[in-house]
Amino acid sequence: MYELSNKPAIRGHVLPEFEQLVELLWKFLTKPQEIHDLRRLRAFIYRMARKSAYLPDALRIAHPSISRRRDLGPGAHGLVTRAIMNGQDVVIKKIVCSDPAAQRKCLEMFASEAILWGTLRHKNIVPFLGVVMEDTFNMGLVSPFFKYGSIRNYLKGRNPREWPGLARKWARDLAEALAYIHCHEPPIIHGDLKGDNVLVDDSGNACLADFGQSYASDSGKFLDSTRVGLVAYNPVYWMAPELIEADDYAKASDKSDIYAFGCVLYEMMSGKVPFEGLAFGDVVKCVRDDRPLARPASIHENDPLWTITTSCRRSHAEARPSATHLVSRLR
Secondary structure (H helix, E strand, O other): OOEOOOOOOOOOOOOHHHHHHHHHHHHHHOOHHHOOOHHHHHHHHHHHHHHHOOOOHHHEOOOOOEEEEEEEEEOOOEEEEEEEEOOEEEEEEEEEOOOHHHHHHHHHHHHHHHHHHHOOOOOOEOOOOEEEEEOOOEEEEEEEOOOOOEHHHHHHOOOHHHHHHHHHHHHHHHHHHHHHHHOOOOOEEOOOOOHHHEEEOOOOOEEEOOOOOOEEOOHHHOOOOOOOOEOOOOOHHHOOHHHHHOOOOOEOOHHHHHHHHHHHHHHHHHOOOOOOOOOHHHHHHHHHOOOOOOOOOOOOOOOHHHHHHHHHOOOOHHHOOOHHHHHHHOO
């Protein structure tokens, strides 16, 4: 297994002038009231992060004291470890690259997620604590440890009769998180929304996690035309029809996020993924044929939450509601 260097991103492969520019732009982002075109500035720095893999110093955790490490298992793009860092219970998502030829791409993805996640501040988004770089971990994205885990894990320990009430609260939480990123400047597409990426905090609130497939919708306008927000790794259970019908390099959108939101609502109400138990090809056929999900027995057919679930999973993207509209409906 080839692991990334513990150098701060790829310092040494980036011109000093470029490093200075990234640092300056990041400082501007911390003072949005002084910026006239914040949307363009954010899009520009997101794009540069992907192209350079350079991380601003402000995102790096200085002198981390890490102990009691315990691997939680592989994530979508790396190894997830629980540890105590500077006295806080945290999770470290370490990027591991098994192919030496793909090291640069891994670094770009790492820097892109760190910078994008580092700009987000919302009560229903898992906080980003920074980047840790040391010999054992090499490079990792640090966030607080959530003892309840994902919504799926949380439901396993609860009576199914409680699920509808939890689903209504979590639906509001998640809709607010989506509205925040979709209305961001520039808009941010999550691109990998599923039950495992929605965590439950100590107060029982749902928090959106994992921005490894996320991208800023305006960022492709700057520097070059490299495509971003690819859905090649996204599980088919949460994938919108327009992404299934497209090629492997289809681009996620706010509308495909909304479709996935509807699928997550189904998880909240039923404790199952959509079309659970079916083979991959059968799931694809169900989505293509716009086959309706089986309504959970605990949910009435006229329940507003079931109506919202159905509207979010409409086959035509433009017929789906926006995240801001969902927030108003779920109040």
